[in-house]
Amino acid sequence: MSAEPEHEDVSIFEDRLWHHKGWEARVIKNEDDDGWAVAMTQDGQAEPALVGPWTMGRDKKSPKPLDMSAFNTLVKTASEVIRRNEQHQAALLHKAIEIEHRGLRVTVALDIEPDEENPSATLTATATDGSQLARIGVRPDHSLTRASAQRWADAGYPRVRED
Missing domain, CATH: 2.20.140 (q64v53_bacfr protein fold)
Known part of the structure; x- marks a missing residue:
């Protein structure tokens, strides 16, 4: 048996990757243009619940680093997307x-x-x-x-x- 902590318990706070309390925010290159996007994925899910545009940094080339305020807003928004999807599925x-x-x-x-x-x-x-x-x-x-x-x-x- 491994004594490693479960992935969900590990918090990561990097400029382009945050993992905290069951959520991962990953800043990625936008394939459609020169900009950046952020993907919010809940632990245990293969696909992101939310993918949206991400702000450019001061140099207008690199993405702005993730921070706690942005992360919390993204978690709230992604949770709402999941809730609405569940309600829609239940209605179907x-x-x-x-x-x-x-x-x-x-x-x-x-x-x-x-x-x-x-x-x-x-x-x-x-x-x-x-x-x-x-x-x-x-x-x-x-x-x-x-x-x-x-x-x-x-x-x-x-x-x-x-x-």
Whole structure:
């Protein structure tokens, strides 16, 4: 067994590379022009969460060195990008629509389980008191709209045929 500290515990504070508290900021040459960019990568991730332009130094050739203020701002921005991406992904995998059926407010929800080999989805109808009215398996590409939810409820929540 190695007695070396884990990578996450090591802090590095160099002009073009900072690694601190689970984040790495790396100033890199911008491939598109003569400028510089900064890439923010969270520990354990292969790809940066954020890549953005970086300020030139006083000589107008070299990049400005990283500092604590810039690093903290970059961490905050990259964390927000990750949070928004997670929210977007969650919205793609869960959709809920409220309809009126026989005088009751019913929530019809589509939940998708993304699996590269065998994705699946479930359509669920729930009353406002939390009781489940129906639950069926549907194709992951099932289109949940207010009209389709209403048709399903009006038909008595049958198993959906999706040939």
